[in-house]
Amino acid sequence: MDTGIIMRTMRTLGRAALGLVVATLIPVAPVGAVDTVTIGTVGSPSANLWPVFIGLDKGFFAAENVKPDLIYVPASAAVIQQLAAGSLDVTMSTGLVDPIRAVDQGAALALARFEVQAPPYAMTAKPNIKSLKDLKGKVISVGGAKDITRTYAERMLAPHGLKPGDYDFVYAGATTARAQALLGGAVDAALLLPPSNFQVQAAGYNDLGLTVEYAPELPFSGTAVNKAWAGRNQDVLRRVLAAQAKSIEYFYDDHNRADVVRILVAVSGQKAEDVEKSYDFFRKNNFFDRTGKISRARMNALLDALVGLGDLPARGNIERFLLPGVAQLSD
Template sequence: MRKMIHAAMIACLAAFGLTAASAQSAKPIEVIVFPGGFNWPIWVAQDKGYFEKNGVSVKVTPTPNSQFQLKNLIEGKFDIAMTAIDNVVAYSEGQGAAKTDVQPDIFAFMGGDNGFLRLVAVPDVKAISDLKGKQVSVDALTTGYAFVLRKLLENGGLKPGDFEFVSAGGVVQRYQALLKKEHAATLLISPFEVNAEAEGFNRLANADEALGRYQGLVGATRRSWAKENEKELIGYIRAYTAALDWLYDPANKAEAIAILRKNAPNLSETLAARSYDVLLHPSKGFTRGAVLDPEGVKTVLQLRSQYAEPKKELTDPGKYYDLSYYDKAKKN
């Protein structure tokens, strides 16, 4: 009888994509993210049990800025970072804003979005030309989306000497500083611009319209960790993409918004609905299936080749990603 009960338990666990060994695994995957609604797929995967169904658990930590995130990913304090692929490129090429105690060996294993990058300014700034002589805030001066912002300003007719870049931390810190009007403008990530516009701030440009295809958020990790934890990484990818599929199902809209508001309690019902329209736009929202866009990575490399120091000509996007784990995850 005892053997029969044990066999039934194993069968039950297997039905949820778990083995007894994985179900008893005590150590969660340490994931470090920027705070914001773009973590919606992770929140859904937690709420709907997709991580557990794929044999993994996660512990999510918000980062104050890209320097903290990348340094601690590279040095092994975190296993996975949901970050801009530009950060992966920067630290791989010795152009990162923070010094690391070990040689960076990081790569992107899946895509996420096109960055959802919006140039937003204080109410009295109506156009990019109005930013002449003013301060514009970024996360780090040499990584992340600083070069996207620089390109947007140049496209708007401003030369480097016409404005001052100020490092103000991650998107939450920049958003808060913008609302206090400490700087004239910054690059926000959706859905932060939804809140800002509701307060009377002005959106001056959308990066996807100015740059075309651009790879923004990716899942990144260390090659050594991926090799040693292949099953866990595959489970994470499967859970994340399952959450994306669930989010894009219109039948789940009301519950999806409820999950968003549970994790972003300051978001009103109206702004949450607008965030849904932005982040789950049929063609401009989260990348379906978390597919990585090599052409979008090329755009990242072009900007970094143009603006980054020390100067490097970067032409091989495949150097910064490995989709073999993603391909395994998508196989049944």
């Protein structure tokens, strides 16, 4: 073989070997590393969490290099306690009153966006109870003594001549637990979320009314964050919110109805017909906020309600509850 060819070949092999050694010695950052985000929520799978389940099923979180670690906690107040302690990074489908109370008391939490912009509960009662006024002297299951569901129930009962003391409350944080208490005869009525309300109604129980008819101006749930975590992971949070937004848009596309129903049936174990009713209920009432923002008017209405309950001393500046640089106010 020609000596020049041999020398060129040796030089080429030498450079390749050197490149291999250098590549071995220099650490290479992983491409598209996946960020795990611990997300807390209340109870068990329900229609409120539809966007999370859609995002997981359709790969919207994966496309943003995010892996949600979904943690179910029995009650809303307990979820917020864990968020404040740093055990959770984010909470979703969490009643807004608990993070608001926590922030007012000095917790380093903040709201990133609204999720369900009006309360989607139904007051469901035993077969012999036909109307809200028939709940006088009865036992009603709501989420907690300071839970927003108690406010909803009182809002529903007041126009029918019932005031606190005319009925008794018992508490269960998860809607599935309240449904079981009603079906088991432990309570006379309960505030239930879809699809549990449709399941109970199919068993012969009565729908006495919807919370959205009595408190349409009060937002229900939102995404809250631990501020320390959000400060370290603002890009991750933006990707979480982006996946959430894609999921909500997927929900609202009527062509996806069957697929959206399939997703919730798979995670909740509920009957398809009950989940179909849930989809139509949420879709008709536009419960999921599509803007990704926080309505100033709705936020003020909720703060005023909490002031009226004595939970807040005054409305004050609502921006103290929002995550700077992420949460956006709308008029």
